[in-house]
Amino acid sequence: MNDAPNPGPGFETGCISHTGKVRKANEDNFLLRPEIGLWAVADGMGGHENGALASATVVAALEAVEAAGSAPDLLAMLEGSVLKANAELRAEIDRRGATMGATLVCLLIHRRHFACLWSGDSRVYLIRGGRIVQVSRDHTEVQDMVDRGLLTPEEAKRSPRRHVITHAIGAHETPELDLENGEIADGDAFLLCSDGLTEHVVESEILAAVEAGGAQAACDALLALTLERGARDNVTVVVVRYRQGASERTRWMPNRPERGSSTP
Template identity: 55%
Template sequence: MTSPHDPGAVPGPAAWASPEAPLRVEAGSVTHPGMVRAENEDRCLAAPDLGVFAVADGMGGHADGALASATVVEALASIGAAVSAADLMARLEDRILRANATLWASGQARGGIVGSTVAVLLIYGRDFACVWSGDSRIYRIRGGAIEQLTRDHTEGRDLFERGLLSASEMAAWPRRHVITRAVGVRERPEVDLEQGTLEPGDVFVICSDGLTGPLSDRDILLSAGTSAPQWACDALLALALDRGAPDNVSAVIVRFGAPSPGRRSAASAPGETVAMLGARGDGRPS
């Protein structure tokens, strides 16, 4: 697995390990086929007990998109409880490599492409890491402002960053959404990595392009900034459906609060789970 920051490397404890007690975690998730697609090729994962949250979007127009995203999420769900930050990152790398090998072999056997985007948020203690491939995104809401922590792996974005397209030209360019990276499309997966430290009140939104297509960053901020995660997931889905939702829609929202008074979680634990609401396919509150 390669990353432009340090190809093939897994950050060690010195780079990504906090001795502070973990923050309280509340998470919600939702996934829906949208208003146009007959099948949902998105999958999502919210596992606060493991410190793993993810969205995968099977490549539309290619064979077995649903199989591809399911393969990625099932691999991530098998990570298990890590004993250190480095262990969690190593487990993630192993699962991405396994999923990529499975999808690459399937594509080779079929003579086509079987791939999926993935955006993963890892939590260990007070630290977080974002790992992604493709155009599924991770946002952080902090202090009333929203920031996209991931960078879309698309032809349009690549050309914009190289100065070959302006922002307006990128918005109108017909191949702007063609992705340049995904799990399973090459023999070795390519991912990007961003890391940071959590603050109480942080909210992370992990989503497929089926959500960010019809909705703006401000839409996401207004729904997710101060609301309970599952309510926010359902509200964002309802808004996307109201605007036509031409693609599958998926979101995982994670909110972090201060540790409970008088309780101290082990520094080696991914987080203290106070709520974990499962994905719904109909957008209605649990």
């Protein structure tokens, strides 16, 4: 288990990563760099040795990102690092003759601007004003089928193919990242996680944990809940809360359904 809170200027950060109750090794990796406004979670694929290498390769590439003078510069550095990681993984795949890759979810914050980027089914949520919204959209076969009206969300959760991923770093010659961006407001909290959390925990429980206390306490509580329910996969959770002590307006409105604390 890795427990690494890091507050950073203007942010309260909590993080926890655990192998779970079934897997023999932890293929997840994470990055906390609040001093430059970067947080990330990567979930490896391809067997425990190859998966761990894949997620570590992605996180190591992100370590090269430096403090930026603008939000576009920060985004450009991150995208360059992802391209580098993808090239390294493609070369390793050719060398080993093995399938490997990593999902990735990143949070970038520069002044009052945020950007969420992802590839795969690791997720990022925004908790704002007592409500939660999933910012990311899973890159999976079943999510594509839900979007096309071929499956209901309930059917997708039960599908044996719910973990078949359509995008991942290293999976293709050119990585595909989706992006959502906007402005943050005082009290906003972001939660980044691997799918080991969302396999067992629903959005209303994530909301309750984040609203109940500090960022690290939320991570601890969500891991405990996951372990209680069997933790069939590695689980990594990062919570980032923005605190400036000022009343702020934001121009970003989620384009996906929100849920309040009373939602089951």
